[in-house]
Amino acid sequence: MPLPETLPHSLQNAEIPQSFSSRKRAQETVDGVFNENLSIPELELQKLEGIRELLSHPNLQKLISEGKITFGMIKPQASEGVGLPEDDELAAQAVIDEIGENVVFDLPFKFTKETAGEFYGHLKEQFKDKPEIYEEVIDFTTSSGLTALLIYKKDAGRTFGLGEGQLFADESKLLPNGKLYIGDSEHQLSHNEVVFLKAGKPIVKDITQMSEEEMNEFRGRRKYFIENGEVKVKIENAVSWWRDKMGDTRPENARKNNPNSIRARHSAELPNNIVHGSDSIESARREIRILNDAVAELIEKSES
């Protein structure tokens, strides 16, 4: 069967099977046949155009507002990280593999001074008395290629039952009836108490006694609470989840507070703490917009 004339030249000889076991299979197979006939630069452009379509999708803003999406980055010179491969691209891929299925896409690209200035503009104000810090960050960020990440936490903000119970990173355990076992001690969760999850470990807080500072610290984190005699769990938002996975900004604090985090295990010297993550939902929205602008510019350059 002849292919439509509007197809790219490279697809004119593509052989497309005529029947499939399902529509989904048909879609995947046809996509596969089309993709395999494209060259690497053509596929790179197709990926960029896909990312542009995704980042411009009106429903993405809804997911960002719901805390289900955040922006992440694997910084330049990833190969300097402890325990990572000596090649930047392989080192970045090793970190992406650690993050797992929550990565929607990874995009290697390079910041211009102008884009880096827009991205880290808030640091200029924050360190106005120490402009060398801002300059160091800009120099480092533009020193070589980096990898942008879009991170998706599907169940963020939703409330679940506890199933058979929850075992935490420090081997403490919470049962559906509210009994919390930490080491040799047993604690019955009351209606005023909430268990927050920080660095994979449970922290019990009386919500009537929490300061505003504590409220801010735990905002968006995973929490367990009693409702009608049963423990419910509200899943953390993508911003908190990714920041917890990254660990503290300063590598020494990450090693102390969250030894399993990416920064604790892989950081080199600052400013190369290997990964970046948006610090709030609003920052995620801003950083994703900057990425979208950069992608649009890359597509324009590729096509010209």
Added chain:
Amino acid sequence: MHPKKRKLIEDIKKIKGFIRMLDTLGEEKTLKKNEEYAITGDTTTLITKR
């Protein structure tokens, strides 16, 4: 196939899949009164309460 090409094809498939998910956002299953999602570790399952 060149590994870089294979990765690009996988990336494009994942991006297209996510766009399809964005297209259908808002059409999620509505839970019945006696249904609830339960979580064990990182796995979520739909359970029917008695």
